[in-house]
Amino acid sequence: MRSFWNALPSEGRWLLSTxxxxxxxxxxxxxxxxIYLHEVRGFDLGFSGALMxxxxxxxxxxxxxGGTLIDRLGARRVLIAGLIAMIAGCALLAFATHPLVATIAVMLIGVNFGVSWPGFxxxxxxxxxxxxRQQYFGINFALVNLGIGVGGVIGGFFVNVDEPATFTAIFLIDxxxxxxxxxxxxxxxxxxxxQPAADDTAEEHGGYREILRRPAVLWITALTFLSVFIGYGQMEAGFPAFARQVAEVSTRVVGISFAVNTAVIVLLQFAVLKLISGRRRTRVMQVMALIWAASWVLLGGAGLLPGTLAAAVGVIxxxxxxxxxxxxxxxxxPAIYNDLASDRTRGRYNAINSAAFxxxxxxxxxxxxxxLGEGRSGWFIGAMVAGAVLxxxxxxxxxxxxxxxxxxxAVEV
Structure with a gap:
């Protein structure tokens, strides 16, 4: 960690430390x-889900x-606009008692989400x-999880559906x-x-169509989409639904499992970065996929013993x-995308990464x-394992x- 920190320029240290x-x-x-939209503001659950x-x-x-604007105007300007939209969206949502106000608020938040990933x-x-750069992306991910995890714990202890002001407070804090x-x-x-300097006359190679014609970009984009589909795409929906409906564990167990997720990332990210340093990133992805396949098998096993201690252990x-x-x-x-990009196309490459995610x-x-709604829990687990193999x-x-x-x-010169 010390050598990594010493290798960072001051701008990198500012970014990482906050x-x-x-x-x-x-x-x-x-x-x-x-929960806020449905139970506090009284919006229909279906409408609340649509807002999400x-x-x-x-x-x-x-x-x-956003990716095109990053390359033409610079990431800093686009990020500033996105953050202003986020601040306005959170402030509006804190007091959103009308569906139209809530709709505008979540769209403003979405604008920031759309530009923040490629921009940063x-x-x-x-x-x-x-x-x-590879180490930075890994450590940045661990710190993001740390902030979100600690924030979730604080929010869980602070908010109360019977006191709307507590929800107003957390959105204003956001x-x-x-x-x-x-x-x-x-x-x-x-x-x-x-962005390139004003007097930079170098030819620009990098419209979205041209970028996506590169085989490496096409395959890494497909790999990113599928990885998120069987991974993050299930963490907020497939996993909780399976844990509650099939494994029949309590909401407390689900909450503990998310805390374990954050703890493992924060504690192991540095060690993993050391292990994967200098290794082919595609091989690292293969190891990741096999680990995820094993995790889905564990969850499937929990579903075979519903409502038991073994099911709770399996979910966690x-x-x-x-x-x-x-x-x-x-x-x-992210390191692959940015190593494929040039300085003139970096925003668009990261936008493609963000879109796939x-x-x-x-x-x-x-x-x-x-x-899961049709009761095909076994097929669901099978599909996730098959996705990991793919x-x-x-x-x-x-x-x-x-x-x-x-x-x-490393390429020897």
């Missing part, structure tokens, strides 16, 4: 937004244009490079924490440029094993809802078309 604070507010609101989906849909819609990734890739990255962008990071174990796999995903995929996060819950296959294909440098292999 990550947990930036995500603390989001952690306080993320698990309770739908609208955040992701809005983010997906603005990701493409482009900013990070501009500040750090090489092996340090807005306030956005002032931290906004202050960085207006202060210490104001000189960081991700699933999240712990799954988290171990997560520590391998986040350092590798959001696509998996949107479709994953839909499939889980249909399969990720291994896609990683093998990607390795054949990916340049060694982008795959994390």
């Amino acid at each position: 990550v947990a604070v930036q995500t603390l507010g989001r952690g306080m609101t993320l698990p309770f937004t739908i 989906s609208l955040i992701a849909i809005t983010g997906l819609v603005v990701t493409g244009p 990734n482009a900013l990070i890739a501009t500040v750090v490079d090489g092996e340090v 807005a306030i924490t956005c002032l931290v990255p906004l202050g960085l962008l207006l202060g210490p990071l104001r000189h960081v440029r991700t 174990a699933y999240m712990g094993v799954f988290a171990f796999g997560e520590t391998m995903l986040q350092p590798t995929v 959001q696509g998996g996060a949107i479709t994953g819950p839909l499939v889980a809802g249909v399969m 990720v291994c296959v896609l990683a093998f294909v990607l390795e054949r078309v990916l340049a060694p440098a982008a795959n994390g292999v």
Whole structure:
């Protein structure tokens, strides 16, 4: 950690040292937004769910244009606009007693989600490079989870559906924490440029169509989508639904499992970064997929013993094993995209990464809802394991078309 920190420029240290604070507010609101909309503001549950989906849909819609604007105007300007939208959205949502106000609020939040991923990734890739970049993405992921996890715990103890003011407070705190990255962008990071200089006449190679014609980009995008579909796309829908309806564990067990997920990521990310340093990123993805397959088998086993202590242990174990796999995903995929990109196309490459992630996060819950709603729990687990095996296959294909440098292999000059 000391050598990594010493290798970072001051801009990288500013970014990394404030990550947990930036995500603390989001952690306080993320698990309770739908509860707030339905139980506190009295919106229909179906409408509340649609509002939650609208955040992701809005983010997906603005990701493409956002990536282009990042390359043309710079990540800093686009991120500032996104953060202002986030602050306004959280403030509106804190007092949203009318469906129209809530709709506008979640769309503003979605705008920030759509530009923040490609924007901050482009900013990070501009500040750090090489092996340090891969380490940065991994450590950044651990700190994001730390902030969200701690925020979720604080929010769980603080909010009360019988006291609407407690929910108003957490959404206002979410807005306030956005002032931290906004202050960085207006202060210490104001000189960081991700866009080309005005006098740069180099030819631009990188419309979305041209980028997606590259075999490596096509395969890493398919791999990202599928990984999120069987991974993050199930964490907020498929996993909780299976745990409650099939394994028949308590909500307390589900809550503990999410805490275990955060703890494993925070505790193991540094060790995993050391293990995967210098190894082919595609091979790391294959190991991740096998670990995820094992986690789904554990969850399936919990479903065979519903309502028992063994089921509770299986549900918690699933999240712990799954988290171990997560520590391998986040350092590798963003690093591949940014090593494939040039300085002139970095925003669009990261936008493609973000779109693939959001696509998996949107479709994953839909499939889980249909399969588990029809009582096909066995088929659901089988589909997740099969998806993990397919990720291994896609990683093998990607390795054949990916340049060694982008795959994390040191190239001797």
